[in-house]
Amino acid sequence: MAMCYFLFVYLFYEEDALLEKYVKKGGMGMTQKVLVQDADFIGKNKDHLKWMQYALKLAERSRDEGEVPVGAVIIKDEKLIAEGWNQPIDRNDATAHAEIMAIRAAGEVLNNYRLPDTTLYVTLEPCTMCVGAIIHARIANVIFGAPDPKTGAAGSVVDVFSADCHNHQVRVNGGVMMNDCGQILREFFRERRASKD
Numbered sequence: 781m782a783m784c785y786f787l788f789v790y791l792f793y794e795e796d797a798l799l800e801k802y803v804k805k806g807g808m809g810m811t812q813k814v815l816v817q818d819a820d821f822i823g824k825n826k827d828h829l830k831w832m833q834y835a836l837k838l839a840e841r842s843r844d845e846g847e848v849p850v851g852a853v854i855i856k857d858e859k860l861i862a863e864g865w866n867q868p869i870d871r872n873d874a875t876a877h878a879e880i881m882a883i884r885a886a887g888e889v890l891n892n893y894r895l896p897d898t899t900l901y902v903t904l905e906p907c908t909m910c911v912g913a914i915i916h917a918r919i920a921n922v923i924f925g926a927p928d929p930k931t932g933a934a935g936s937v938v939d940v941f942s943a944d945c946h947n948h949q950v951r952v953n954g955g956v957m958m959n960d961c962g963q964i965l966r967e968f969f970r971e972r973r974a975s976k977d
């Protein structure tokens with residue numbers, strides 16, 4: 781099974797220059813780790829593909845606005861309560877990642893700075909800042925799409941979720957619709973490189 785993941789991840793990132801850097805860092809084992817899904821949770825949650833698809837639509841919104849395409853939604857009681865898409869350039873705000881925008885919107889909806897019993901879907905593995913915000917917000921579950929071998933903080937580069945210093949544990953699953961979630965990023969960066977040539 782591990783080998784299948786290795787092959788899959790390798791093929792997935794084959795075109796990506798990041799892979800070379802990643803392999804050199806010896807991070808591939810970490811990618812296997814973040815892709816191991818909690819079969820119980822994923823199996824019971826029939827909507828996870830629907831919500832990731834929704835997050836992907838929000839990633840397209842980022843792309844259409846010239847931002848790195850990442851989208852996120854927050855679900856509570858099987859209902860969507862907040863959405864966010866990456867928009868740091870537009871907002872002149874380095875913290876305006878999709879997850880942060882969704883967390884802010886969910887806080888307004890619930891009238892609470894904590895978001896217990898919620899699930900956050902995001903198309904890309906969260907960075908250290910977003911993992912920190914997710915923990916502070918007491919989000920129960922995180923499901924992400926594509927692993928991020930450059931800045932992923934759910935196991936790809938570092939595993940902030942597993943650090944002993946937190947008194948809140950988040951259930952994390954990665955690799956849901958990773959192909960589609962990664963594809964939009966690859967296309968975005970390819971087009972950006974092409975436009976600079």
Ligand SMILES: [Zn+2]
Pocket residue numbers: 877878879906907908909910911
């Ligand atoms: Zn982030």
